[in-house]
Amino acid sequence: MGKSRRSRAKGGQRADPIAKPVKPPSDPELAALREKSILPVLKDLQSADPKSRTTAAGAIANIVQDTKCRKLLLREQIVHILLTETLTDASLESRAAGWEILRVLTAEEEADFCVHLYRIDVLTAIRYATTKITEAVKSPNAGFKGRSKAEQNFFWSIAEALAEIISALAAAQDEALDAASQSQEILRFLFVLIELGLAPASVLKSALSCMITLSEDNRQFAEAILSDKAYEHLINYTLGDGFSSVYACGVLHNVLSVVEWDDHNLGRDALCDAKLIPTLNQALRNTRLDGHNTNGESSENPIDILQMALEILASIGTALKNSLGRGKRAKKGVRKEVDGEDDDAMDADDNDDKAEDEEDEEDEMDEDEMEADMEMVTGADDDADTSSGIDDLPTLRLLLTIIPEVVTLFNATQGPDEISTMIRSHALTALSNIAWTVSCIDFSENANAAIARAWTPVAKFLWGNAVAPVLASNTSDVGLATMVTSLAWALARTLRSQSYPDNFKEVNDLPNRKASFFVGDEHKKFISLYHASRSLEGNTEEDPFQSLGIKCIGVLGQLALDSASTDLNRDIGFFLITVVGGLPDTPAAEAVEALNQLFDIYGDEKSENDKPVFWIGNFLQHLDAAVPKVKAMVKTIDKRKSTELRVRAEEASLNLTRFIQYKQKHRP
Numbered sequence: 294m295g296k297s298r299r300s301r302a303k304g305g306q307r308a309d310p311i312a313k314p315v316k317p318p319s320d321p322e323l324a325a326l327r328e329k330s331i332l333p334v335l336k337d338l339q340s341a342d343p344k345s346r347t348t349a350a351g352a353i354a355n356i357v358q359d360t361k362c363r364k365l366l367l368r369e370q371i372v373h374i375l376l377t378e379t380l381t382d383a384s385l386e387s388r389a390a391g392w393e394i395l396r397v398l399t400a401e402e403e404a405d406f407c408v409h410l411y412r413i414d415v416l417t418a419i420r421y422a423t424t425k426i427t428e429a430v431k432s433p434n435a436g437f438k439g440r441s442k443a444e445q446n447f448f449w450s451i452a453e454a455l456a457e458i459i460s461a462l463a464a465a466q467d468e469a470l471d472a473a474s475q476s477q478e479i480l481r482f483l484f485v486l487i488e489l490g491l492a493p494a495s496v497l498k499s500a501l502s503c504m505i506t507l508s509e510d511n512r513q514f515a516e517a518i519l520s521d522k523a524y525e526h527l528i529n530y531t532l533g534d535g536f537s538s539v540y541a542c543g544v545l546h547n548v549l550s551v552v553e554w555d556d557h558n559l560g561r562d563a564l565c566d567a568k569l570i571p572t573l574n575q576a577l578r579n580t581r582l583d584g585h586n587t588n589g590e591s592s593e594n595p596i597d598i599l600q601m602a603l604e605i606l607a608s609i610g611t612a613l614k615n616s617l618g619r620g621k622r623a624k625k626g627v628r629k630e631v632d633g634e635d636d637d638a639m640d641a642d643d644n645d646d647k648a649e650d651e652e653d654e655e656d657e658m659d660e661d662e663m664e665a666d667m668e669m670v671t672g673a674d675d676d677a678d679t680s681s682g683i684d685d686l687p688t689l690r691l692l693l694t695i696i697p698e699v700v701t702l703f704n705a706t707q708g709p710d711e712i713s714t715m716i717r718s719h720a721l722t723a724l725s726n727i728a729w730t731v732s733c734i735d736f737s738e739n740a741n742a743a744i745a746r747a748w749t750p751v752a753k754f755l756w757g758n759a760v761a762p763v764l765a766s767n768t769s770d771v772g773l774a775t776m777v778t779s780l781a782w783a784l785a786r787t788l789r790s791q792s793y794p795d796n797f798k799e800v801n802d803l804p805n806r807k808a809s810f811f812v813g814d815e816h817k818k819f820i821s822l823y824h825a826s827r828s829l830e831g832n833t834e835e836d837p838f839q840s841l842g843i844k845c846i847g848v849l850g851q852l853a854l855d856s857a858s859t860d861l862n863r864d865i866g867f868f869l870i871t872v873v874g875g876l877p878d879t880p881a882a883e884a885v886e887a888l889n890q891l892f893d894i895y896g897d898e899k900s901e902n903d904k905p906v907f908w909i910g911n912f913l914q915h916l917d918a919a920v921p922k923v924k925a926m927v928k929t930i931d932k933r934k935s936t937e938l939r940v941r942a943e944e945a946s947l948n949l950t951r952f953i954q955y956k957q958k959h960r961p
Contacts, residue, residue: 315368323361330356331365338374343384350379350390357397372398372410380418389447392422392454399461407465415462416472419455423482426452430491437491449496452486456499460506474507474514483507484523487530494536498597501530501540508547515551518544519561528562531572536594539576539602542569546605546612555616556686566609567687574695576602577702582712596712599702603719606695610726613688614733682743689744692727693751699723700758714773721776724755728783736787745787752784753810760784761812764819771841774822778844781819784810785851816852816861819845820868837882837938846872846883850890855901862902863910866894870915876922881930882938884923885945891916892952898959913956916949923949 337349379391530541554560
């Protein structure tokens, strides 16, 4: 699945809570709150009277959600008190409240708090508690059912808290993840919760969620599931509906990814991601944000169900690349990932192989080497698979069937509220991941014609129902615009007609095959969006090649390729030339991407728009004038702080010189 863990904390920052005496807060309001509400309840928590301790534990469990109270409790060494006294209290009710307090702390505090808990050996307490829960719920002769309802509830409360704490620890640090995965007590605890059928829905949900976290990129945990009857129970859950079916799909998908069971390497019972997609499709269809679900589990949070289903689909879309690689369907020579997916547009130096000057002393590649390199990049493969196509990829085939459901959900959540924004974001991520994976398929191979035939109407549907409406709305939501533009980039890479084999008549024989998937003037919208991105609030990316501006340039470059009309190519070509000419004001990454797209579009003198646009528009003179600007740009990039940007900028600068030399030698 998509990464569900928190960013790994480097750890070590949080001090030992008993290393120094507690100082009262300087803020008068906090000082008063401490004296009135915190110190009295902590005193009772450590009282010799069992009833006082139980009452205090419950009271703290109620107030720990409040940020001010939580910070004050942490200052007063609440963790130390919990671990040394409350969690070992003779009262089951006190222990349940203690674990609930710890659960809230792990959920609300930063990841380094979980690292601190792990380092003070909270897992020892967890292992002991999980053993007691397992023994209680598996007690023979209906022992657990014979307990009072109140006792049962306390046990389930502890179980739910333990599952969420384990998940938080594993998400925060790899060491904690490994330790939890190696603990037989924890494994047995989780497996028992999903096997017995006794756990309340909330407990089962927490257990499955914990298993999703532990199974992510974790072969040891995956193998533990496969060697236990928990595997059969997970399969059975996927045959049902509601949250349990979706969360079970999340666990199984992670297991499948780790053990590499896919379309080309089916697992036990022919298991691969294709078996999970119908369940996810059903969840998307039956779950409604208004709470009126048709899945029989209306008491569960529909937002969680939809979010989880979309996250799993997004991860399946990405994992499918591995199947394509093993099936020899992916293009070769892919370059750096774009928006989480492999972007196989040519590297600048690959695009400019034809621009090599054999007498150029800077050139270290001869013509034979360049041709071999070009052949690798364009995906030529004499040994390509010639099988029936999409029937060999059931996961992809089923992903195509679920796309309309995802788009429907995307369009149904139009509100400005946080929930709608979150659902739309997850929907776009799933669609984008699938589209980027498909864009890695080499459609120039006849063996993939059936895949192209199935994908084309779906891609056009996506363009018309997801991309075009957002562009038409002139959204100011930077996040939404960035994700839609990324999706458009992937779609444009697959919809341009020269991607398809000559015998693919469904596209090549269209009367209006040039940019036939356009709904309106989307290219002008992307140009406007690029200019707006320079000032839109929130357009900040740690990776300069993931910005909205870069993605606008990328999609425009794809739209201008030989599938484009001359007018469309001219509009985009002048835009890209302007971006490069805007140096030094143009961000370096955007100038590099614009150059690479220009190399792609006009790198072949046989291009349909070479003469009417490149030469008549005097592009060569503009590029020649940009050479000193590009070289100056390269020098401004600190290779220690921005290594990748510096490398790619140096490549673009070198290739610009070669490109100009090539075009000069091939004037029309």
